[in-house]
Amino acid sequence: MKQIPCLLFSLNKELFGIDVENVLRVINLEKLMKVPKAPDFIAGAISLEGNVIPVVDLAKKIALGETVIDKRTKVIILEVHHHEDVIDVGVLIDEVIDVITIQESKLLPPVLERMGFDTQTLDGMYKVEEDFYMILNATKVFEKELAVLI
Amino acid sequence: MNADFHQEYIEEAKQLLKDLEQALLQLEKDPEDADMINNIYRYLHTLKGSAGMFGFKDVERLSHELESVYSDVRDGIRQQDDFILDLTLHAVDVLADLIDGKDSGKQAEKIIKDIEKLKEDDTAASANHATAGGAANNNKAYAIILRPEKNIYKRGLNFQAMLDELQELGASEFMVHDETVPFEKQLADKEVVSWFEILLASKAGLEAVKDVFLFMKPSEYTVLEITDAGLFSSEPYRKHIQLDAHQIEDRLKMVEALMPGFLNAPEAQHTEEPETVSTAVQQGEAAEEDESLDKISRRSRKGGHVSVSTGKLDQLINVVSELVIFRSELYHLMGGGQNPEVVEAMEKLERLTLRLRDSAFNIRLVPLNILNVKLERLIRSVSKALGKEVEFITEGLDTELDRSMINALEAPLMHIIRNAIDHGIENPEERERRNKPRKGLLKFYSYNSGDHVFIQLQDDGNGIDFDKIRAKGIEKGLLTRNQAYSEKELINVMMAPGFSTADQVTTVSGRGVGMDVVKKDIAAIRGDIEVSTEKGLGSIFTLRLPLTLTILDTLVVSVADNKYLIPINEVEYCYKESHARLFNKKSRQISYDGLLMPFVSLREYFAIEDFPEQETVIIINKNDTKVAVVVDEIIGKLQTVYKPLNELLTGVDCFSGTSILGDGSMALILNALKLKDS
Numbered sequence: 001m002k003q004i005p006c007l008l009f010s011l012n013k014e015l016f017g018i019d020v021e022n023v024l025r026v027i028n029l030e031k032l033m034k035v036p037k038a039p040d041f042i043a044g045a046i047s048l049e050g051n052v053i054p055v056v057d058l059a060k061k062i063a064l065g066e067t068v069i070d071k072r073t074k075v076i077i078l079e080v081h082h083h084e085d086v087i088d089v090g091v092l093i094d095e096v097i098d099v100i101t102i103q104e105s106k107l108l109p110p111v112l113e114r115m116g117f118d119t120q121t122l123d124g125m126y127k128v129e130e131d132f133y134m135i136l137n138a139t140k141v142f143e144k145e146l147a148v149l150i
Numbered sequence: 151m152n153a154d155f156h157q158e159y160i161e162e163a164k165q166l167l168k169d170l171e172q173a174l175l176q177l178e179k180d181p182e183d184a185d186m187i188n189n190i191y192r193y194l195h196t197l198k199g200s201a202g203m204f205g206f207k208d209v210e211r212l213s214h215e216l217e218s219v220y221s222d223v224r225d226g227i228r229q230q231d232d233f234i235l236d237l238t239l240h241a242v243d244v245l246a247d248l249i250d251g252k253d254s255g256k257q258a259e260k261i262i263k264d265i266e267k268l269k270e271d272d273t274a275a276s277a278n279h280a281t282a283g284g285a286a287n288n289n290k291a292y293a294i295i296l297r298p299e300k301n302i303y304k305r306g307l308n309f310q311a312m313l314d315e316l317q318e319l320g321a322s323e324f325m326v327h328d329e330t331v332p333f334e335k336q337l338a339d340k341e342v343v344s345w346f347e348i349l350l351a352s353k354a355g356l357e358a359v360k361d362v363f364l365f366m367k368p369s370e371y372t373v374l375e376i377t378d379a380g381l382f383s384s385e386p387y388r389k390h391i392q393l394d395a396h397q398i399e400d401r402l403k404m405v406e407a408l409m410p411g412f413l414n415a416p417e418a419q420h421t422e423e424p425e426t427v428s429t430a431v432q433q434g435e436a437a438e439e440d441e442s443l444d445k446i447s448r449r450s451r452k453g454g455h456v457s458v459s460t461g462k463l464d465q466l467i468n469v470v471s472e473l474v475i476f477r478s479e480l481y482h483l484m485g486g487g488q489n490p491e492v493v494e495a496m497e498k499l500e501r502l503t504l505r506l507r508d509s510a511f512n513i514r515l516v517p518l519n520i521l522n523v524k525l526e527r528l529i530r531s532v533s534k535a536l537g538k539e540v541e542f543i544t545e546g547l548d549t550e551l552d553r554s555m556i557n558a559l560e561a562p563l564m565h566i567i568r569n570a571i572d573h574g575i576e577n578p579e580e581r582e583r584r585n586k587p588r589k590g591l592l593k594f595y596s597y598n599s600g601d602h603v604f605i606q607l608q609d610d611g612n613g614i615d616f617d618k619i620r621a622k623g624i625e626k627g628l629l630t631r632n633q634a635y636s637e638k639e640l641i642n643v644m645m646a647p648g649f650s651t652a653d654q655v656t657t658v659s660g661r662g663v664g665m666d667v668v669k670k671d672i673a674a675i676r677g678d679i680e681v682s683t684e685k686g687l688g689s690i691f692t693l694r695l696p697l698t699l700t701i702l703d704t705l706v707v708s709v710a711d712n713k714y715l716i717p718i719n720e721v722e723y724c725y726k727e728s729h730a731r732l733f734n735k736k737s738r739q740i741s742y743d744g745l746l747m748p749f750v751s752l753r754e755y756f757a758i759e760d761f762p763e764q765e766t767v768i769i770i771n772k773n774d775t776k777v778a779v780v781v782d783e784i785i786g787k788l789q790t791v792y793k794p795l796n797e798l799l800t801g802v803d804c805f806s807g808t809s810i811l812g813d814g815s816m817a818l819i820l821n822a823l824k825l826k827d828s
Contacts, residue, residue, distance in 0.1 A: 033816040034712055036756035038802050045799070045808065047816050050468030050475075052808040054798045087797045145798055 002104040006126070008097040008133055009076070012059050012067070014117075015097070015133045017126060022138040024077040024088065026096055029055070029069065043067070043092060048077065055090040061141060064117040067092045080138050082146045089142065102126050107135065159204045161457070163249045166197050168523065171242050174235060175526050181230050182321050190238075191220040197245070208258045209248050215265045216241055226410060229288075229353075237264055239527065289320065289409045291376040292359055293401075294348040295390045298370050303340035307365050310337055311588050315362050320352030321408040327391075347391065349376075349401065351409035376405060379413075460553065463513055470510040471791055474503050475814045482813075511701070516556060518596055518605075519547035521563065528564050529592065532571045539578050539588055540571055545595035551603050555695060558675045559605075562668040566607050566691050567592065569665070574611030574689055584686070586610065591688075598697075605693040614683040616640050622649065641681045645669045676719065702792045702809070706817065707768065707781040709752040713817040714781070715790065715809055720822060722771040724784060729761045732780060740778055742769055749778035750825045755804075770822040777826045792819065 006017040007026075032044040032055060041061040045054050055075055059067045067073065075090040107124035123137045139146070170193040177186045194217040201209035216238055222228035241261050247254040294316070302309055316322060325347040326333050336342050352359065356375055363371040374386055381387055382398045393401065406413045481496055526542060533540040551559075575581075575590030582588055593608040616637060623629035623643045635643075643649065647666040672679045676696050683689035704715035705724075723742070732740070732749070739746040753761055762782050770777045790809040795802070806821040 031815055033818075035799060035802060035805075035818065036712075037804055038799060042798065045796070045816060047472075047810050047814065050470075050472040050793075050810065052793055052796060052810065052816055054796045056798070082797070085797075089796075089798055142798070148801070 003101050004104055005099060005101050006133075006135065007076070007099050008128075009074075009093045010095045010097060011093050012065050014064065015131055016093075017100075017102070017133040017135045018076070018078075018138065019123075019135075020099060022078050022080065024079050026074055026076050026093075029073040029075050029092065032069070043069070046075065046090060048088075048090075051088065053077065053088050053090050055092060058091040058093065058141075061091075062118045062121050062136075067094075078138050080142055080146070082139075087142075087146075091141075100128065102135070110134065156204060159200055160249055162200065163197060163206075163209070164246065165457070166193050167242055167246050167249070169193055170197075171239070171523050171527070174239055174242070175523060175530075177230065178235055178530070184224075187220060187224045187230065191217060191224050194220060206248065208255050209245055212241060212245060212248075212258045212262060215262050219265060219268070234268070237261060237268075288353050289351045290353070290355075291405050291409050291412060292348075292350045292352065292356070293374045293376055293381060293387060294350060294359070295346070295372040295374075295387075296348070296363075296366075296370065297345040297390075298342050298366065300341060300343065302342055302366075302370075305365075308582065308585075308587070309342055311582065312362055312366075314588065316348065316350065316359075319354045319359060319362070320350055322351070323349040323404045323408060325349075349404050349408060351405070458513075467510045467514070467791075470503075470507050471810065474507050475810060477503050479814055514552055515550035515697075516553050517548045517550050518556065519544075521556060521560060522547055524560065525563065525567060525594070528567060529571065532568055536572060537577065538571055538575050538590060540575060540592050541589045543591065543593045545593070546597050547594075549596040549598055549603055549605075551695065551697065555675050558671065559693075559695070562671040562693075563605070563607070565665075565668050570607060570609040570611065570689070570691075574609040574613070576612055603695045603697055605695065606690055608688060608690045610688040613685040613687055613689055614641070614644070614681070615685075619644050637683075641683075644681075645679075676717070702790055702819070704788050704790055704809070704819065705768070706785040706788050706811075707766070708783055708785055709756065709781050710758050713785065713811065713815070714752070715788070715817050715819045716768065716770065716779075716822065717819070718787065720770050720772045721768060722776070723769040725767055727765055727767050727780075729763055729765050732765060732767070733761075740767060742776075742778065747776065747778055749780050751780040752825075753780075753782075755825065772823055775823060775826070777822045779820070779822060779825060790817075 005020045007020050007023050008015065008017045010016070027048070030046070032046055033052075034044050035042060035054070038044075038054075041057050043055045043057045045052050047053070057067050059065045069092070072095070074093050074096060076093055078089050078091060080087045080089055107126055110119045110122040110125050119134075121136055121141045121143075123135045123140075126133045126135055170190060173186050173189045173193065177183055177190065180186070194213045198210055198213040198217055201207075201213060219228065219234060219238075223230045223234070228234075241258075244254050244257045244261060248258060298307075298309060313324070326344045327347060328344045331339075331341075331343055333344060336344060350359065356373060360371075360373050363373075372386065372390065374381060376382075379398070379402055382393055382401050402413060477496075477499055481500075484492065484496070522544060529540055529542050570592060571590070575592070576584070576586075578588040581590065591608075591610040594605070595608075596603065596605045598604075619640045620629060620635065623635075623640070624631050626649060628643050628646055628649065629635060645665040645668070647664075649664050649666065669679055672693055672695075678694045680692045680694070681689060682692070702715075703718040705718050705721050707714050707716060727740075732738075732751070737746075738748060740749050741747075749767065751761075751765075764783075765780050766783050768779045768781060768784075770779055788811065790811065793808050793810070795805060795807055799805070804821055804824045805818040807819045808816055809819060810816050
């Protein structure tokens with residue numbers, strides 16, 4: 001039975017999870033540089049260990065609204081695999097909740113309609129006690145952007 | 151099989167192929183270099199061994215066949231020749247493809263067939279000369295005595311060319327007698343006062359050797375075939391040179407060196423010789439077999455080199471850059487620092503971090519000689535294809551440049567060299583008519599100066615034909631018929647898009663791309679190209695390149711709350727202007743350098759709605775395209791580390807990259823040309 005360690009977090013009052021395989025680290029949002037002319041979902045860029053990494057407004061990206069940036073806003077640095085390359089991308093979230101191990105077999109298919117956001121980006125849903133967590137798939141979130149790259 | 155080992159094998163095999171290629175080219179220069187032949191054999195042997203272990207069947211087979219050829223060459227059973235060299239060089243390419251996982255099995259098969267055919271031909275040949283022994287024994291030795299008259303050059307003969315021709319016949323030993331004036335000076339002054347003795351080992355017959363001196367008077371040369379040691383005391387030889395026993399022994403040693411086996415095999419044409427030789431060799435081989443792997447791995451360690459992936463290197467540089475920034479942050483946090491000991495410690499930390507940064511950047515620099523093999527192969531194939539003879543001289547190949555720069559330089563350098571051989575250097579016959587050596591000279595030199603690297607490519611060919619360029623320029627509509635143009639202007643036209651002077655499109659140059667592409671490629675790595683030429687004497691192409699692409703001198707400007715960087719070499723002129731004066735005119739043009747030009751306001755471009763009263767205009771000039779950009783103000787100059795844009799941002803083409811400033815904040819680098827397009 002396949003087990004997936006997942007990072008659970010909240011964003012715009014919704015609950016999400018993402019495979020820790022894709023998570024490089026979580027940091028507090030500091031010194032966000034604006035990038036004019038960038039696509040709408042890009043909130044800006046930050047510097048991390050000498051690299052400049054774009055920060056994506058995840059809520060906007062999956063059509064869940066817009067993230068209001070405040071002092072508590074955090075950034076998950078994701079490693080998105082694309083062919084041989086790994087692309088680092090930061091995504092804005094509200095709060096980290098926990099890291100748990102989920103059973104792949106217990107993943108529920110996502111409700112496809114009337115969820116109020118783009119459910120194509122999910123691997124499935126996972127129930128922890130009374131709460132449903134949407135398990136995001138990093139590659140699916142950036143599918144369109146990756147397709148343009150060679 | 152473990153994937154890591156697999157990857158390691160691929161890396162190792164690639165290195166082996168590079169070494170092999172280098173050795174082959176070395177061998178071409180000096181076909182008698184026994185060490186080189188040995189090395190080639192070993193490289194092939196190692197390649198074969200590990201290919202088998204990792205399941206590269208085609209690689210294993212092909213290297214096995216090649217190995218057998220070179221083991222014959224090494225043992226003197228076969229003579230290394232151009233055919234084998236060409237075949238092996240081609241095989242190196244095919245092997246590289248195979249290792250890269252490309253489907254080149256068919257090509258490998260073809261080479262293997264060629265090798266098999268080569269062997270069959272050999273067996274057939276040796277059957278014909280049952281007693282002749284190995285191929286090496288087809289060599290004959292000659293003693294040649296040259297006593298050219300002083301006026302040889304005045305008679306229109308090129309003495310140097312004759313000596314070169316002689317050398318092409320086989321291995322030779324050249325001795326100058328009565329060298330009252332240094333030989334080089336005699337050649338330079340075109341006045342020969344010495345006389346010469348040459349020992350030659352060649353497959354060519356007596357007549358062929360004599361043909362070299364066709365234009366000399368019979369009294370000026372004597373060619374004697376050395377059949378045995380007796381020649382040096384025989385009358386025809388003694389007429390010119392009288393030697394004592396000791397000197398004769400020296401001569402014999404020389405002949406032996408030129409033609410191994412000469413001393414051991416007097417008169418009677420050795421019947422049992424080959425067998426004893428080969429058994430001896432086989433024993434030696436068995437011992438060597440085990441050693442060969444070991445030797446190569448030892449060799450690669452001896453130089454003290456490790457190969458590191460660029461990814462790891464970039465990581466190191468990033469962390470070091472971060473450390474430098476963090477140090478200044480720490481300094482700020484301490485608020486200047488009252489404790490002198492802490493201040494001193496901070497200064498020490500600063501020195502160390504800067505040194506660390508410099509060393510880290512230095513690692514990225516690699517010497518230019520990694521290009522050498524590619525260039526030599528290009529010159530070899532191009533000059534062969536065009537029937538020209540080229541001598542390639544390099545100097546300063548140890549000059550270091552950023553690795554990414556060297557990669558970017560490859561194509562333009564190849565193009566310039568191709569052009570030089572195709573258009574510059576004349577045919578050997580034509581060169582002789584012009585009293586130039588048959589071999590054209592192509593010189594590559596490179597040196598550091600300040601924070602730039604210069605690379606010069608010089609040929610001693612015909613120079614640039616300005617009449618041809620003028621005619622072509624007019625034909626292409628780039629020039630007007632009745633106007634006089636300076637040479638500089640004509641050179642600029644030559645580098646204009648779509649210009650190529652080749653009368654016919656050759657397979658070598660003139661494949662639709664011209665010097666304009668070279669110019670563009672060089673500009674892309676922030677370099678310049680300059681051409682100087684002298685009709686009939688040759689041309690020099692000079693490339694001026696920044697030491698590294700990662701360090702960038704920039705002008706820091708502000709627009710609203712953000713800072714942006716403009717590469718300083720693109721900035722032509724800056725001035726302040728009131729917002730009203732810029733925007734009030736409906737035409738939205740500024741006047742600069744006597745011309746009206748449109749401007750791009752960054753605030754407007756970035757959709758910011760308010761403007762400062764006083765703005766700053768920056769005229770950017772990149773590759774002769776000018777753009778006027780309006781920013782708030784200039785903050786200062788900054789040397790910074792260039793970072794490419796993250797993949798998610800590559801669509802934002804008004805920026806070419808980013809950079810981290812000293813205070814840890816970031817700035818985007820403007821790509822001014824894209825502003826103009828929008």
